[in-house]
Amino acid sequence: MSGFYFKSMDVMKSGKQRRAEIMEKRRARIPAKESFDVYAMPAPVGAVMANCEALSHNKNAIFLPLFYVDYAFNCRDCGCAQIWTGKQQKWWYEIMQGNINSVAIRCRPCRKIEQQRKKQARDTHLSSLATKHKQ
Template sequence: MNEKKKKTPKERREERERQKEGKRRREEEARICQRLTEPLRRFGYTIPAGSIPADLKEQAPNNSYGAPLYYEDIEFTCQDCGSEEIWTAEQQKWYYEIAKGPIQATAIRCRDCRRKEQERKEQSQLPKGYSKKTQ
């Protein structure tokens, strides 16, 4: 006998609840996205697909000239090693809104070169005759 296992009423109820919960969450996300982009649409801006709306009040204080309204992946060439890099929309949002990077700033170095540059700077801040310990 290969009887198909029937779902109990309880399991059916739980499954319905899960579906409702998923639907509710998707609607909530759509509402948030709508709220973030609505002010921009009102001013006639459109947000390219795949980009992230900017939260202008989280950006570092600026005269708002040239402040990005949204973030899109940016391709750039590392100025130190010449490698082709992508500064992703998520990284930009983090940089401008969490790290409060200046709005005029943009990525010019790849991750490796940024780290080397950082080390060089730290090194140069030490008094003459001293060097940073290497572990």
């Protein structure tokens, strides 16, 4: 029998046991309680408070906002600088039940054009389907 067998008792431990030990060491390194509580922090000035219940349609969301702040962006189509206000966000997420991961990408005129384009494409598609089925 070789000495190796006795020296390496650690090898005898299962992967599960070893993982548990590593996690234990890691936990000891991290302080148990963080020094600040994000929920206790005041909302920024001008923020629009969110209604948690109105956001409950986001079933898989890990994080739901506590408030909305103005969001600056450039329109995808024309590139103009835009601001999506906290109030508009509240309307979109809570009243229109928009997905929490969706954000504004177009200015109002470009959005209107895009809606028109989509409608036209849908109409063309449906009418072509209708003529196809008639034949």
